[in-house]
Amino acid sequence: MFEAMIDGFTMLMNAERMFFLTIGVFIGMALGAIPGLGGVVGLAILLPFTFGMDKTAAIAMLIALTSVPTTSDTIPAVLFAVPGTVGSQATILDGHPMARKGEAGRAFGAAYLTSMLGGVIGAILLGLAIPVLKPLVLYFAAPELFALGVMGISMVAILSGSVPLKGIIAGCFGLILSMIGTDMQEGMLRWTFDTIYLTDGLSLIVVSLGLFAIPEIADMVIEGSKISAVPKAAMKGVGQGMRDVFTHWWLMLRCSFLGVWIGIIPGLGSAVVDWIAYGHAKQTCKGASQTFGKGDVRGVIAPESANNAKQGGALVPTLAFGVPGSASMALLLGAFMIQGIQPGPEMLIKNLDVVYTIVWSTAIANIMATGMALLLTNPLAKISAVRIQILAPLVMIVVFLAAYQATSSLADLISLLAVGGLGWLMKRCGWPRPPLLLGFLLGKLIERYIFISVKAYGTGWLFRPLVLVIFAVTILTVGYSLVQGGKARRLTRMR
Amino acid sequence: MNMRFEAKTLFTLFMLVVSAYTVVSAWDWPLGTRLFPLIMGFTALILSLCQLSWELYRSVHAKSPEKREETGDLQIDWRMGSRAVALRAGNFFAWLFGFFFCIWIFGFFVAVPLYSFLYLKLQAKEGWWLSLALTVGVFLFFVGLFDKILHLHWFSPLIAELLTSNK
Numbered sequence: 001m002f003e004a005m006i007d008g009f010t011m012l013m014n015a016e017r018m019f020f021l022t023i024g025v026f027i028g029m030a031l032g033a034i035p036g037l038g039g040v041v042g043l044a045i046l047l048p049f050t051f052g053m054d055k056t057a058a059i060a061m062l063i064a065l066t067s068v069p070t071t072s073d074t075i076p077a078v079l080f081a082v083p084g085t086v087g088s089q090a091t092i093l094d095g096h097p098m099a100r101k102g103e104a105g106r107a108f109g110a111a112y113l114t115s116m117l118g119g120v121i122g123a124i125l126l127g128l129a130i131p132v133l134k135p136l137v138l139y140f141a142a143p144e145l146f147a148l149g150v151m152g153i154s155m156v157a158i159l160s161g162s163v164p165l166k167g168i169i170a171g172c173f174g175l176i177l178s179m180i181g182t183d184m185q186e187g188m189l190r191w192t193f194d195t196i197y198l199t200d201g202l203s204l205i206v207v208s209l210g211l212f213a214i215p216e217i218a219d220m221v222i223e224g225s226k227i228s229a230v231p232k233a234a235m236k237g238v239g240q241g242m243r244d245v246f247t248h249w250w251l252m253l254r255c256s257f258l259g260v261w262i263g264i265i266p267g268l269g270s271a272v273v274d275w276i277a278y279g280h281a282k283q284t285c286k287g288a289s290q291t292f293g294k295g296d297v298r299g300v301i302a303p304e305s306a307n308n309a310k311q312g313g314a315l316v317p318t319l320a321f322g323v324p325g326s327a328s329m330a331l332l333l334g335a336f337m338i339q340g341i342q343p344g345p346e347m348l349i350k351n352l353d354v355v356y357t358i359v360w361s362t363a364i365a366n367i368m369a370t371g372m373a374l375l376l377t378n379p380l381a382k383i384s385a386v387r388i389q390i391l392a393p394l395v396m397i398v399v400f401l402a403a404y405q406a407t408s409s410l411a412d413l414i415s416l417l418a419v420g421g422l423g424w425l426m427k428r429c430g431w432p433r434p435p436l437l438l439g440f441l442l443g444k445l446i447e448r449y450i451f452i453s454v455k456a457y458g459t460g461w462l463f464r465p466l467v468l469v470i471f472a473v474t475i476l477t478v479g480y481s482l483v484q485g486g487k488a489r490r491l492t493r494m495r
Numbered sequence: 496m497n498m499r500f501e502a503k504t505l506f507t508l509f510m511l512v513v514s515a516y517t518v519v520s521a522w523d524w525p526l527g528t529r530l531f532p533l534i535m536g537f538t539a540l541i542l543s544l545c546q547l548s549w550e551l552y553r554s555v556h557a558k559s560p561e562k563r564e565e566t567g568d569l570q571i572d573w574r575m576g577s578r579a580v581a582l583r584a585g586n587f588f589a590w591l592f593g594f595f596f597c598i599w600i601f602g603f604f605v606a607v608p609l610y611s612f613l614y615l616k617l618q619a620k621e622g623w624w625l626s627l628a629l630t631v632g633v634f635l636f637f638v639g640l641f642d643k644i645l646h647l648h649w650f651s652p653l654i655a656e657l658l659t660s661n662k
Contacts, residue, residue, distance in 0.1 A: 034640070041645065045644065045645070081569065092569070093568070093569060096569060097569060161568070165542055165545065165546050165549075166546060168538075168542055169510055169514075169539050169542045169543055169546065172514075172535045172536075172538050172539035172542070173510065173513065173514075173539060175531075175535045176513075176514075176517050176532065176535050176536065176539065179531060179532055179535075183524075183527070183528040185527030185528060186524075186525045186527045186528045188524060188525060188528040190521075190524070190528065190532065191520065214591070216569065217587075218584060218587050218588070221583065221587045222575070222580055222583040222584055222587065223575065224583075293568060293569065387619070389618060389619035389620075389621075390615065390619055390621065390625075390629070392587075392614070392619075393590075393610060393611050393614035393615060393618075393619075394611065394629065394633055396591065396594065396610075397594075397607055397610065397611060397633055397637065400594065400595075400598070401603070401637065401641055404603075404647070405641065405645065405647055408647055408648040408649075408650070409650065410598070410599060410650050413595055413598065414595075417591060417592070417595060420591075421588070424584070425506055426506070427568060427569065428503070428580075429502075429503035429506040429507075430503060431506065432568045433568055434568065447531045451527070
């Protein structure tokens with residue numbers, strides 16, 4: 001194994017291959033910073049160019065491209081509350097308030113460093129985990145995936161602040177929204193109102209942009225301010241953010257492991273990883289119930305470390321079993337096949353050096369991306385001092401185009417406006433939006449796996465050991481969070 | 496009895512109506528199709544009723560104005576009066592709807608520079624040079640990335656449809 005590790009590194013250390021890896025990092029960073037795009041778009045564009053390319057150079061470029069969008073997606077999330085990719089939705093909750101307080105630089109510093117460390121930890125765990133995790137991953141069938149979906153939904157209780165009832169209703173509403181379209185069990189159409197557009201359901205990009213981007217830009221325009229409510233001189237810098245990561249190293253490490261684990265499970269979806277990490281941080285960090293959502297740097301560190309570490313985890317089922325857990329992994333699988341590499345158990349025996357080239361590429365790309373991002377941090381932080389009236393039309397154009405490219409239909413824009421209006425009303429009327437998004441993300445998955453579980457195992461699925469363990473953890477998590485929430489509310493009332 | 500009906504109670508009522516519609520519309524679907532919508536719809540309906548009852552009860556019995564609830568979501572600056580908020584929100588959403596209708600009628604290639612320039616000049620009250628420079632920049636970014644690199648499929652705008660149908 002050690003020999004293969006060295007071989008993988010040696011293969012990569014070549015001017016041409018490093019050049020293509022750098023190209024991948026550049027494109028990945030650009031795509032992550034533009035809302036609605038991301039690694040899948042980049043892979044789809046670059047895939048045809050890899051025909052005839054050197055195998056290692058092509059793999060390094062594509063791996064770099066998929067690894068780094070979760071580093072640069074922090075930029076629009078922190079500055080405009082617009083998620084760059086689905087992995088940065090939870091970063092908005094504390095990253096954007098930090099920018100409003102004049103701490104955009106600090107948020108960027110913390111996010112970039114923690115992204116890099118998360119990515120490197122993900123790569124290391126990928127290298128170590130493939131042989132060890134094989135039997136465990138294969139044990140994950142529909143019942144376990146359903147149980148994990150329920151565990152994800154239980155985060156609603158944590159993400160609802162002091163209004164759990166509204167949070168649960170919003171979560172149910174998100175689940176209902178996810179059911180729009182063709183029903184997988186009977187092939188019936190649900191709430192499509194005789195339109196073709198809705199047969200595939202609402203797009204995640206449209207829902208997340210509508211729910212967060214439009215309401216936040218609207219409120220900034222209404223308040224007529226700059227993104228940062230404090231003068232330029234008071235903006236705290238990058239160094240502070242980086243020091244924060246070392247202060248909260250244990251949180252970063254926990255969330256990185258969490259990210260790797262969620263990435264390993266095919267089908268759970270990269271869009272939930274940041275929410276689960278955020279929920280975990282909110283539940284376990286001291287005083288989080290009072291400070292999270294108001295610009296607590298720990299609310300940035302948790303999702304950012306998890307969403308970069310997830311990439312390493314997602315490569316485990318792709319490389320070891322040839323099972324892609326997401327659209328980007330499916331495209332990557334296609335790219336490997338173009339290069340004559342057949343992912344699967346045999347790859348671990350015959351092409352272990354290629355596996356380690358991938359591991360090294362992931363780690364190096366994350367380090368390069370952080371370097372690039374840090375160079376851009378100070379100019380980017382200055383954007384927060386620009387008057388919002390100048391930025392608003394430019395951001396809204398990007399948001400509209402990002403929503404339109406979801407399915408290239410005018411109906412995407414109608415959905416965007418409808419969800420945007422809903423999101424703004426929810427915010428103004430004191431209804432939490434994260435539970436709605438979480439319900440929407442997990443709705444289809446939960447419904448699909450419960451039906452498969454019942455059909456395949458009857459009621460027996462309920463007694464599978466791993467299902468029982470996941471349910472027990474879920475109950476303990478929710479119970480603990482409710483008790484802690486109650487304590488926090490009592491303390492607030494006493495003050 | 497002093498009842499202070501708050502505007503936000505209307506939103507709770509909206510959630511109640513949507514939940515009720517979910518249940519009613521899913522009622523006649525086949526079992527596999529309706530099971531999940533009914534479970535979610537009923538849960539949301541019952542909880543929305545509880546929430547609405549609580550808000551109405553509070554509006555009758557509360558002696559002092561209600562404290563702002565901690566929703567775990569992004570914060571709002573509550574110092575601005577609700578009338579000013581409604582006016583400014585109306586203005587913002589009018590621009591958004593204007594942009595949408597412009598896209599629908601003229602397509603993105605006209606709507607993007609038009610919206611950018613008009614917003615910067617009329618709403619942001621910026622000078623000619625900054626408005627023009629930013630508009631050109633945004634247009635180049637839009638054409639370069641979304642048209643030339645990503646090759647997005649553009650729908651046919653209404654005006655093009657009308658012109659071709661008149662030929």
